[in-house]
Amino acid sequence: MDVNLQEHFQAAVSVDNVIFGFDTNGLNVLLIYRGAEPYRDHWALPGDLIDLKADTPDSAAVKVLRNLTGLEELYIDQIRTFGRLDRHPYGRVFTVAYFALIKTQDYSVEASSWAEQAEWFPIDKLPDLPFDHNEIFNYAKELLKMKIRKQPIGFELLPKHFTLTELQRLYEAILEKEFDVRNFRKKILSMDFITDTGLKQHSVMHRPAKLYKYNSRKYAKLMTGGYDFDL
Amino acid sequence: MDVNLQEHFQAAVSVDNVIFGFDTNGLNVLLIYRGAEPYRDHWALPGDLIDLKADTPDSAAVKVLRNLTGLEELYIDQIRTFGRLDRHPYGRVFTVAYFALIKTQDYSVEASSWAEQAEWFPIDKLPDLPFDHNEIFNYAKELLKMKIRKQPIGFELLPKHFTLTELQRLYEAILEKEFDVRNFRKKILSMDFITDTGLKQHSVMHRPAKLYKYNSRKYAKLMTGGYDFDL
DNA sequence: CAAGTATATTGTAAAAATTACAATAATTCA
């Protein structure tokens, strides 16, 4: 390899994940409390340098997720790559940002080798983040808004069985906008990819709501026919 | 820097551009005939390794564009990053893909240091491309389809003054779908961000068409009010 | 067990947007 080329092979590449979760308080993001330099003892997006001998950006992002949640089958998607010259104090580090959606209720989040703690933060109460993580988070939030209007990814954030009210609150939290109850239900049901499970809530001190589930098979069928999801 | 870190700082990062142009034959992509290894004498997407001391992915992509076209003010947007382990024969090279839109008519394209030739290819008649450039191109094509339905970027591909028929042909070429003449015009005009220039075509052997221009100020006004572009 | 509390569920009419469809107009050329 000639000198000219060697100059170029001196970069590191990392992944950073914006992990969204949803509960009764609204939309949350998972942050870690960094246990290593740089920015030790700061809250930051969970991420790691890519192992150049073993990982693609995608597989590296999945590893970070798995470390944190023990789960492999999560919704994950690349956002974009950030590469300001001075974004990392140790050298030229490009970072490929991802966003992931997880069902908060179903799984518990645990600290890992590089994270002393991991904690959910409401998206409107984030601490100031190191590196360019504020920028990455804002970009992710916009992308989530866009995507949820085009694809049925909201279900990734809800338990397997959910009520229509929960679904509506989710859309409202993400889109920062309220919907009319009747119109929302009409529209969602007309799309025909959620199914009534026949079950109901119980032990709630009001009329119990029907429980629905997402039917990915019906959705796949619609897409094949060139369907335009929108809300 | 410890050994552990050094292992990570051995990657190179490049940019690759999918440059779209539009003419009477339809939608085209600009390819270069590589003058250097690897894949010398192959048609490929124009791109280059990022200068780690000077460039961000964005600025590197703009430099490639400028080299090829002499222009700086082009529509350009990041697509995503590709990082298969074996995608480059010289080592671990990640590539940040971009797509750009240029007005074919207005400017001429010239070869550069790393390109012996540069040539427009109709998007349905591309040669087989090296690296993962086929994958990148396909991804870019899908993204263009999505974006043109959401943002008025079509105008970036047309001359300053254009006819409604030209605009319709552009949408049809990108979306691979035909529109009804009357409905298309109604919709476009109702969006109210193209303006009649008062000019007409001439020296055409049929009724001359009115010439319109894109009015970005009106578009900006609409967006502030939360407008949802769609077609 | 009756009344109270809290949320779930449902329909309809008006307005807006989309779709389907074909006849007339303006220029150049022979």
Place this chain on the structure above:
DNA sequence: TGAATTATTGTAATTTTTACAATATACTTG
């Protein structure tokens, strides 16, 4: 002057979106 070629325009039917409020069901409490 007419032949050729593409540009331009309107309307009715259908579908989608919007705005709006009364009733239903379970649990809790007195």
